[in-house]
């Protein structure tokens with residue numbers, strides 16, 4: 001009896017499996033294999049495991065990119081998870097043949113994509129705006145229908161090129177001219193891949209802070225990511241902060257608007273950050289010095305060293321020092337002199353006029369003066385020195401926290 005049941009069950013499973021296989025009426029890998037100009041796109045559909053997901057769906061449209069259009073993406077050396085996020089935006093959960101594309105009701109539509117289906121999208125991101133343009137062209141762009149009107153006004157950079165394969169109404173493969181940039185592309189992955197792993201790992205382990213960053217990728221976000229050297233050296237101090245201060249410090253490295261490098265260079269002045277909240281100012285001053293752009297707080301002057309990522313509405317820059325808000329790192333109190341701290345960071349060169357209080361005689365006292373026997377967490381003093389010995393252990397700890405939280409999350413899912 002037992003075995004009859006067992007075989008019955010087995011038979012059922014086999015039947016189900018067979019049924020599933022036969023619904024695989026199409027094979028995207030096979031379809032694209034006939035076109036060498038899509039070999040890169042096809043390769044990435046396989047490595048990101050999107051191909052089987054495409055094959056098991058009916059009524060689907062794949063927006064294919066030729067090797068030239070893919071080259072910019074391939075050259076970024078992005079992690080597979082980020083590539084998957086980006087490419088899944090190129091799979092529409094509806095059937096759009098060439099004919100339907102040119103006859104869209106009211107000339108514009110939003111199509112749901114596999115990006116949403118894979119659950120990576122936060123909120124309502126992950127739609128593609130398809131719009132019939134003048135002269136018979138059809139434009140495509142990533143869109144977020146929930147964003148306000150200004151943010152929703154997408155640039156339709158990518159256009160329809162040709163129909164590659166149509167099996168109505170199972171699968172349509174059409175070529176588009178440019179990659180649809182996905183503002184949701186995992187910012188921590190992007191940072192990790194470009195020399196900001198330490199900060200990114202830490203951010204990834206603070207889900208509350210990460211969520212603020214992620215939410216802002218839809219409407220506009222600029223991130224100032226401390227280089228690995230700078231952030232590793234800072235980790236021992238970071239670990240010492242309270243949980244709230246840790247979160248604030250992470251949020252302090254982002255501002256809720258998009259800023260290109262050109263915009264930063266021409267917008268000297270105070271800026272609010274993601275940590276700004278009512279009475280908690282958490283602001284800093286952006287100031288350009290010739291071609292350099294610096295971020296100043298009362299505690300530190302940090303310089304932008306490179307553009308890590310710039311795709312409106314998200315820009316990420318590398319900075320050479322951790323941004324320390326005065327709200328967390330109190331300026332050392334030295335009774336007689338009114339304004340000891342501000343200049344402590346600025347090295348001998350590149351002096352700027354400071355609007356701040358009548359600074360004491362000269363800046364030179366930075367070397368001795370207040371910092372000499374101020375508390376350990378005073379200005380920069382130990383940032384450059386405390387690194388080597390301790391950071392290895394700290395890093396591991398932070399990593400562990402990240403891993404543990406991911407594991408914890410998965411356990412919750414199960």
Ligand SMILES: *[C@@H]1O[C@H](CO)[C@@H](O)[C@H](O)[C@H]1NC(C)=O
Nearest residue numbers: 022023024025058167168170
């Ligand atoms: C479309 O898919 C259905 C269901 O898998 C299948 O029965 C049908 O034959 C497919 N159509 C074509 C033209 O391949």
Ligand SMILES: *[C@@H]1O[C@H](CO)[C@@H](O)[C@H](O)[C@H]1NC(C)=O
Nearest residue numbers: 024027028029030031033055
């Ligand atoms: C799809 O086609 C590729 C290339 O022809 C082949 O290697 C793969 O096994 C096929 N996948 C399925 C599910 O049939």
Ligand SMILES: *[C@@H]1O[C@H](CO)[C@@H](O)[C@H](O)[C@H]1NC(C)=O
Nearest residue numbers: 108109110129131152153154
């Ligand atoms: C798609 O984008 C265009 C251009 O920004 C805009 O005019 C149109 O309203 C958008 N369509 C939808 C359905 O949101």
Ligand SMILES: *[C@@H]1O[C@H](CO)[C@@H](O)[C@H](O)[C@H]1NC(C)=O
Nearest residue numbers: 155156157158177178179181
């Ligand atoms: C998209 O359009 C904008 C504005 O027209 C332009 O600055 C940008 O370079 C274009 N991007 C691509 C990939 O063509």
Ligand SMILES: *[C@@H]1O[C@H](CO)[C@@H](O)[C@H](O)[C@H]1NC(C)=O
Nearest residue numbers: 081085120121186188189204
């Ligand atoms: C981004 O990457 C991190 C670490 O790999 C992961 O925990 C997180 O879920 C990813 N987020 C998205 C939106 O893919």
Ligand SMILES: *[C@@H]1O[C@H](CO)[C@@H](O)[C@H](O)[C@H]1NC(C)=O
Nearest residue numbers: 235236237238240376377386
């Ligand atoms: C951490 O805090 C303790 C107690 O306030 C202090 O003694 C220690 O120097 C701090 N360590 C660092 C790295 O700031």
